[in-house]
Amino acid sequence: MxxxxxxxxxxxxxxxxxxxxxxxxxxxxxxxxxxxxxxxxxxxxxxxxxxxxxxxxxxxxxxxxxxxxxxxxxxxxxxxxxxxxxxxxxxxxxxxxxxxxxxxxxxxxxxxxxxxxxxxxxxxxxxxxxxxxxxxxxxxxxxxxxxxxxxxxxxxxxxxxLGELGKLGEPSPPYEPGEGDRETAPATHTAPDGGTLARRDPDGRRIWCRVPEDIVGLRAADPDLALRWRRAVREVFVAAFAEGFTATGMSRDGWYTLTRRATA
Missing domain, CATH: 3.40.630.30 (Gcn5-related N-acetyltransferase (GNAT))
Incomplete structure (x- = not known):
């Protein structure tokens, strides 16, 4: 291709x-x-x-x-x-x-x-x-x-x-599958800016986690706040990956989608 x-x-x-x-x-x-x-x-x-x-x-x-x-x-x-x-x-x-x-x-x-x-x-x-x-x-x-x-x-x-072309070369969609459920999922963590950092759906198959809009600019302007974001996101990701989640999506407004396959 x-x-x-x-x-x-x-x-x-x-x-x-x-x-x-x-x-x-x-x-x-x-x-x-x-x-x-x-x-x-x-x-x-x-x-x-x-x-x-x-x-x-x-x-x-x-x-x-x-x-x-x-x-x-x-x-x-x-x-x-x-x-x-x-x-x-x-x-x-x-x-x-x-x-x-x-x-x-x-x-x-x-x-x-x-x-x-x-x-x-x-x-x-x-x-x-x-x-x-x-x-x-x-x-x-x-x-x-x-x-x-x-x-x-x-x-x-x-x-x-590499053998799966997937979305390569296609326009990025504005939303990820299941993203519409994010706002109704219970919040689990608070971000350093006081907003919601992470949400988890009730069936335990998806976690959403937010990152700052511009971490490079934030590091230059307020390195202490940038480091608090680092450790807050780390807490969510380390726990999620330990449970078998993987990162499968990122929305235009800065929210990761972490997913876990259903177990038999």
């Missing part, structure tokens, strides 16, 4: 040293680190490519506008170590990763993302049709980049079944 790309955008696999250095610079700009201390140095990217991994980059002309790094892992899985793109290009970058992974015989791709970044959750769970399968508390430890500094690095692992 080949997706349409915005005019003037090209995507290619990057193997040369100069191209990998440009990708490293791009990641520095995204994560707001000095270019002398990128989150993924060019020599690391070169080693990953040499070991059989893949670096893909999107370009407008010669300027990188998105990039991703993936490796082939145990059991036939692939792991996306990092991905970032300008608005409107994320789907094309992930499609390039998917095509590469299928070409090396993989059927599943996994990666992690910050659960408080609602737009990323919606892209992963709704646009791609992946599933949040694991909650990782303070996964990276302290991070000193310009995006994550001062917060704890909780992450959700998503699993993307």
């Amino acid at each position: 080949t997706l349409d790309r915005p005019p003037g955008v090209s995507i290619r696999t990057v193997r040369d040293v100069a191209g990998l250095a440009a990708v490293a610079d791009y990641f520095s700009d995204v994560w707001q680190t000095p270019r002398t201390a990128p989150p993924y140095p060019a020599e690391v990217l070169h080693s990953l490519v040499h070991a059989g991994g893949a670096v893909h980059a999107a370009y407008v002309g010669t300027r990188p506008t998105g990039a991703s790094v993936a490796v082939f892992g145990p059991g036939g899985d692939t792991y996306s170590l990092v991905a970032a793109a300008e608005r409107g290009l994320g789907l094309a970058v992930k499609q390039a990763q998917r095509d590469w992974a299928l070409g090396v015989g993989a059927r599943t791709m996994r990666w992690t993302f910050d659960p408080l970044v609602g737009r990323n959750a919606r892209f992963n769970l709704v646009k791609l049709g992946a599933t949040g399968t694991e909650y990782l508390v303070d996964f990276y430890g302290p991070m000193a980049d310009g995006v994550n500094d001062g917060d704890e690095s909780d992450r959700v692992t998503v699993t993307w079944e």
